[in-house]
Amino acid sequence: MNFDVEVKISLKKGMLSPEASTIEKALALLDYEVKNTQTLNIIKFTIDAENKEVASEQVDQMCQKLLCNPVIHDYEITISEE
Amino acid sequence: MNFDVEVKISLKKGMLSPEASTIEKALALLDYEVKNTQTLNIIKFTIDAENKEVASEQVDQMCQKLLCNPVIHDYEITISEE
Numbered sequence: 001m002n003f004d005v006e007v008k009i010s011l012k013k014g015m016l017s018p019e020a021s022t023i024e025k026a027l028a029l030l031d032y033e034v035k036n037t038q039t040l041n042i043i044k045f046t047i048d049a050e051n052k053e054v055a056s057e058q059v060d061q062m063c064q065k066l067l068c069n070p071v072i073h074d075y076e077i078t079i080s081e082e
Numbered sequence: 083m084n085f086d087v088e089v090k091i092s093l094k095k096g097m098l099s100p101e102a103s104t105i106e107k108a109l110a111l112l113d114y115e116v117k118n119t120q121t122l123n124i125i126k127f128t129i130d131a132e133n134k135e136v137a138s139e140q141v142d143q144m145c146q147k148l149l150c151n152p153v154i155h156d157y158e159i160t161i162s163e164e
Contacts, residue, residue, distance in 0.1 A: 005116075023125060023149070032144055033130065034087075040124040043105060045116040062114055067105070 002046050002082040003055045009041045009068050009075050043067060046082065055079050084128050084164040085137045091123045091150050091157050125149060128164065137161050 011017050020037040027034050049055035059077050068075045093099050102119040109116050131137035141159050150157045 020125075024127070026148055027144060030144070030147060032140060034127040034144075035129075037125065037127040040126070042122040042124060043102075043119065044122070045106070045119040047114075047116050058114060062109060062112070065112060066108055 001050065002048055003052065004080050004082050005045055005047055005055065005059050006078040007043045007059065007063060007067055007075055008078070009043070009073050010038070012072055012074050015072050052079055052081070083132065084130055085134065086162050086164050087127055087129055087137065087141050088160040089125045089141065089145060089149055089157055090160070091125070091155050092120070094154055094156050097154050134161055134163070 017037075017039060019039050023039070024034060024037045047055055047058065049058060056077065056079055059079065063075050063077065064070055099119075099121060101121050105121070106116060106119045129137055129140065131140060138159060138161055141161065145157050145159070146152060
């Protein structure tokens with residue numbers, strides 16, 4: 001069975017985000033004033049698994065091993081049937 | 083008035099994504115088989131504007147000028163009152 005997976009990766013609260021502060025500064029140079037800038041990454045893919053639980057377990061392992069750095073990232077997994 | 087803005091940036095259909103194919107290959111090396119990998123970026127920030135229309139217009143300009151490359155990216159703007 002195929003499942004659509006979406007992994008949302010964000011920096012943990014309190015982590016400094018050089019990417020976000022660069023965006024903020026660059027926008028300020030163009031005279032746009034924005035605050036509380038945050039960036040998130042989303043990785044989407046399709047996975048073949050027996051059922052939703054197995055898929056969820058596998059994706060969690062992928063996050064721990066490769067997709068995220070659990071020390072600095074929070075992640076949120078959404079799985080839906082294709 | 084403050085508005086919460088979320089800009090979702092993805093590659094246009096048909097554009098090759100080296101990032102996505104690298105993720106796919108790396109997962110394959112760990113024995114996870116996934117397909118149709120896609121990556122998206124989300125930029126969130128707060129902006130001060132008179133009303134929603136003005137905010138929307140400003141964010142669209144930011145996307146055109148700085149946040150996205152309109153040649154290769156699609157973007158989707160979501161604005162909500164704080």
